Amino acid sequence: EQIHWFSIVNSFMIVLFLTGMLAMIMLRTLHRDLRRYNDAETKEEAAEESGWKLVHGDVFRPPKRAALLCVYVGTGIQVLGMTVVTMIFAVFGFLSPSN
Missing domain, CATH: 1.20.5 (Single alpha-helices involved in coiled-coils or other helix-helix interfaces)
Incomplete structure (x- = not known):
């Protein structure tokens, strides 16, 4: 019946740390992608470089x-x-x- 508080707190801190690291990586990637999409000079370049438009035909292959x-x-x-x-x-x- 003894609760191992140290193990519980340690596990919780590890989960928080890993979640924070994942959030930082995702935010950095999102900011980079948004900057790249906003820097497109013409609409044609944006249409060519847009990821989902490049693979839209490959979905059914x-x-x-x-x-x-x-x-x-x-x-x-x-x-x-x-x-x-x-x-x-x-x-x-x-x-x-x-x-």
Whole structure:
């Protein structure tokens, strides 16, 4: 029943630190992208350099290695499903550490 406050506070501080680092990276990237888009001299340049306009036709193109993509997606779904099932068993007490 003893609560390990140091471990809880330490974990919370690590989460806050990593969240802050991620926010800084995302803000820096966003500012750089906005500056690049605002510095476009003509509308034609902006249309050519805009990221989503370059790949808008590629969305409906089938991938080069469709079978490999299916393997990765299937493996990911299986791992996610087994993690969820394990967590459910742990919540209901089937995976008690005292056993």
